[in-house]
Amino acid sequence: MRITLPDGSVKEYNQGISVGEIALDISPRLRKAAVAGIVDGEMVDLSYQPRDGASVKIVTEDTEEALSVIRHSAAHVMAQAVSRLFGGVKLAIGPAIDDGFYYDFDLEHRFTPEDLEAIEKEMQRIVEQNLPITRAEVSKSAALEKVRSAGQIYKEELISDLEGDHVSFYSQGEFEDLCRGPHLESTGRLKAFKLLSIAGAYWRGDERNKMLQRIYGTAFAKRSDLEVHLARLEEAKKRDHRKLGKDLDLFSLHEEGPGFPFFHPNGVIVWNELVNYWREKHAAAGYVEIKTPIVLNRSLWENSGHWEKYRENMYFTQIDEQDFAVKPMNCPGGILVYQSSLHSYRDLPIRCAELGLVHRHEKSGTLHGLFRVRAFTQDDAHIYMRRDQVQDEIIGVIDLVDSFYRAFGFPYRVELSTKPENAIGSDDIWDLATDALRGALEARGLDYRVNEGDGAFYGPKIDFHLEDCIGRTWQCGTIQLDFVMPERFDLTYVGEDGRKHRPVMIHRTVFGSLERFIGILIEHYAGAFPVWLSPVQAVVIPVTDMHHAYAHSVARELAEAGVRCRVDDRNEKLGYRIRDAQLLKVPYMLVVGDNESSSRSVSVRSREHGDRGSVPVESFVKTITDEIRTRSGVPQKR
RNA sequence: GCCGAUGUGGCUCAGUGGUAGAGCAGCUCACUCGUAAUGAGCAGGUCGUGGGUUCGACUCCCACCAUCGGCUCCA
Numbered sequence: 190m191r192i193t194l195p196d197g198s199v200k201e202y203n204q205g206i207s208v209g210e211i212a213l214d215i216s217p218r219l220r221k222a223a224v225a226g227i228v229d230g231e232m233v234d235l236s237y238q239p240r241d242g243a244s245v246k247i248v249t250e251d252t253e254e255a256l257s258v259i260r261h262s263a264a265h266v267m268a269q270a271v272s273r274l275f276g277g278v279k280l281a282i283g284p285a286i287d288d289g290f291y292y293d294f295d296l297e298h299r300f301t302p303e304d305l306e307a308i309e310k311e312m313q314r315i316v317e318q319n320l321p322i323t324r325a326e327v328s329k330s331a332a333l334e335k336v337r338s339a340g341q342i343y344k345e346e347l348i349s350d351l352e353g354d355h356v357s358f359y360s361q362g363e364f365e366d367l368c369r370g371p372h373l374e375s376t377g378r379l380k381a382f383k384l385l386s387i388a389g390a391y392w393r394g395d396e397r398n399k400m401l402q403r404i405y406g407t408a409f410a411k412r413s414d415l416e417v418h419l420a421r422l423e424e425a426k427k428r429d430h431r432k433l434g435k436d437l438d439l440f441s442l443h444e445e446g447p448g449f450p451f452f453h454p455n456g457v458i459v460w461n462e463l464v465n466y467w468r469e470k471h472a473a474a475g476y477v478e479i480k481t482p483i484v485l486n487r488s489l490w491e492n493s494g495h496w497e498k499y500r501e502n503m504y505f506t507q508i509d510e511q512d513f514a515v516k517p518m519n520c521p522g523g524i525l526v527y528q529s530s531l532h533s534y535r536d537l538p539i540r541c542a543e544l545g546l547v548h549r550h551e552k553s554g555t556l557h558g559l560f561r562v563r564a565f566t567q568d569d570a571h572i573y574m575r576r577d578q579v580q581d582e583i584i585g586v587i588d589l590v591d592s593f594y595r596a597f598g599f600p601y602r603v604e605l606s607t608k609p610e611n612a613i614g615s616d617d618i619w620d621l622a623t624d625a626l627r628g629a630l631e632a633r634g635l636d637y638r639v640n641e642g643d644g645a646f647y648g649p650k651i652d653f654h655l656e657d658c659i660g661r662t663w664q665c666g667t668i669q670l671d672f673v674m675p676e677r678f679d680l681t682y683v684g685e686d687g688r689k690h691r692p693v694m695i696h697r698t699v700f701g702s703l704e705r706f707i708g709i710l711i712e713h714y715a716g717a718f719p720v721w722l723s724p725v726q727a728v729v730i731p732v733t734d735m736h737h738a739y740a741h742s743v744a745r746e747l748a749e750a751g752v753r754c755r756v757d758d759r760n761e762k763l764g765y766r767i768r769d770a771q772l773l774k775v776p777y778m779l780v781v782g783d784n785e786s787s788s789r790s791v792s793v794r795s796r797e798h799g800d801r802g803s804v805p806v807e808s809f810v811k812t813i814t815d816e817i818r819t820r821s822g823v824p825q826k827r
Numbered sequence: 828g829c830c831g832a833u834g835u836g837g838c839u840c841a842g843u844g845g846u847a848g849a850g851c852a853g854c855u856c857a858c859u860c861g862u863a864a865u866g867a868g869c870a871g872g873u874c875g876u877g878g879g880u881u882c883g884a885c886u887c888c889c890a891c892c893a894u895c896g897g898c899u900c901c902a
Contacts, residue, residue, distance in 0.1 A: 299830090387830095387896080388896055389829065389831060390898045391830090391899070394898070395898095396828075396898075396900095400831095401830085402831080403898080405896090431895095435838075436838085443893090444892065444893045447892090549902085552829090552899075553828070554828065554830095554899085554900095555901080561901075663902095664901080664902070667902075732861055734859065761860095761864085762859095762860055764860090764861090765865080767863055769864085778862075780861065
């Protein structure tokens with residue numbers, strides 16, 4: 190029989206040859222590295238026997254596909270270990286995920302960190318036993334019989350929901366699990382894994398269902414890959430904005446205001462720098478800026494649909510026996526500004542920005558530092574325009590967002606979210622809006638993913654997911670196209686024909702939330718902000734108290750040039766003060782002693798590169814002010 | 828909201844039925860120092876909050892709050 194290989198070559202084999210044997214035939218080394226195969230586009234086990242005419246590709250352990258096989262098998266090995274150690278455990282699901290794998294268990298006993306160690310040891314034993322992993326197909330009814338008699342109620346539910354009349358089981362030693370596969374050929378092939386954490390998870394992700402216990406772990410082809418991954422986790426922990434926010438005295442959170450962050454003087458500097466930058470770019474892009482109130486009357490929210498569609502997330506209050514709501518979004522307020530005067534078609538588009546503080550009631554368990562809060566400042570804008578301007582305006586926003594992310598060194602990914610279940614407005618309007626967004630993305634040649642049903646209740650949206658320098662992604666910017674609010678609020682402009690027409694609206698953000706964006710920046714830069722964002726840009730360190738006067742004169746000169754600068758004239762050794770500044774991630778340390786004071790110079794030490802030697806004060810001022818003005822500095826990709 | 832864990836001075840953590848301890852930070856003093864921690868001294872805590880058990884609770888029990896890891900949700 191004939192088998193086609195990825196290079197297009199065709200080989201002749203006997204009927205019944207397995208993928209593994211084909212790999213061996215090609216080369217023993219390939220066989221050794223093989224973990225699975227891809228036959229006619231389907232991932233299969235090494236034991237799979239392709240049919241005549243099939244095309245076969247060997248999946249080797251250094252590939253992304255291999256990783257998911259390895260992790261899936263690791264999940265099975267973990268389930269086997271748990272089954273050995275804890276009688277009566279019911280197995281739910283155990284897939285491979287982006288960074289590893291998990292398995293959900295239903296068990297009376299609550300897993301503890303010590304249990305993880307024991308489970309890991311048992312897994313090691315299973316690996317050492319090198320149990321062959323074999324696949325068996327059984328009829329659905331036999332499968333149901335099998336899991337029912339074993340009391341595996343979750344498997345029973347899974348099988349009942351599966352299409353087709355046959356299902357497959359994989360077994361290794363005494364352990365057997367419903368699974369589509371593929372899997373490693375034996376447990377001995379599992380070389381590098383680690384269990385990481387225990388968490389609760391609802392059966393099938395539905396909060397009405399029973400809460401199961403999930404164990405997360407990760408696995409790699411090689412020990413060294415696992416170590417790199419664990420080091421990355423460590424690195425992420427070091428960069429945690431909650432820790433750095435405390436260390437660098439940027440912000441704090443208090444029991445008195447869960448989810449309501451407090452910004453300290455250092456944090457406010459970062460905030461204001463970002464806002465300055467934002468204002469500059471928006472003014473240049475033709476935006477005006479407004480400010481609207483935080484508390485507004487119920488009738489406005491009824492009109493906008495928030496009262497009906499968004500109430501669970503809103504805070505309320507009463508004023509003079511009337512219901513008011515704390516705004517969860519800025520649009521209704523912004524619309525009142527639009528309505529406060531007549532608009533000509535000549536005025537459009539109106540690009541109206543607002544740094545609006547919104548409050549949303551998030552469930553208590555979801556709060557997380559600055560990433561998930563209950564009050565945040567959206568860098569919002571609403572663009573009111575004619576229909577013929579829609580495409581250009583969307584493209585304009587895409588370009589603006591792009592230029593912002595570029596400045597911080599964030600690569601990003603784009604997603605298009607379509608009509609959700611709780612939408613308001615007709616299908617026609619939704620189709621129109623969705624097509625417009627799609628059209629703009631395509632006009633810009635951007636790749637995007639579609640998120641069915643994930644739009645806002647009043648319109649579809651484009652989301653920007655940016656990637657920080659250790660590879661995590663965050664949703665920040667969004668562009669939402671809205672035909673519904675203009676209708677609800679009866680927005681109009683006067684057209685060329687002298688008659689009233691309906692404008693279209695775009696809601697958009699770049700940072701998303703200032704709070705979250707600052708959190709992301711903290712982690713992205715690991716707290717070492719570029720000079721323009723640094724709370725303290727330079728610290729002058731006199732060698733002894735003989736040099737205090739000179740140090741202060743240098744600091745004065747820097748301050749006059751607009752540099753945020755401090756003198757550390759504490760009675761401590763030079764090394765101590767250097768270390769202190771270094772830990773506070775001050776970009777420049779300026780050591781001044783006899784040599785410097787006699788020549789009006791500073792000895793420059795950079796946060797990144799250490800001692801740079803002496804330069805005249807004047808030239809340092811030029812260097813640092815240039816760096817600030819151009820807002821340079823993008824972190825190294827790791 | 829749900830499951831699990833945690834909560835001790837500004838920070839990091841030890842303590843575990845007999846009314847709290849370290850390091851760092853802070854303050855004072857000495858040292859006057861050249862690129863990541865000089866030394867000595869002082870001060871600082873109703874042990875998350877509220878109940879209960881006990882002769883006695885930071886320690887045991889209950890409730891609540893907050894935080895952390897997830898689930899769900901989302902900027």
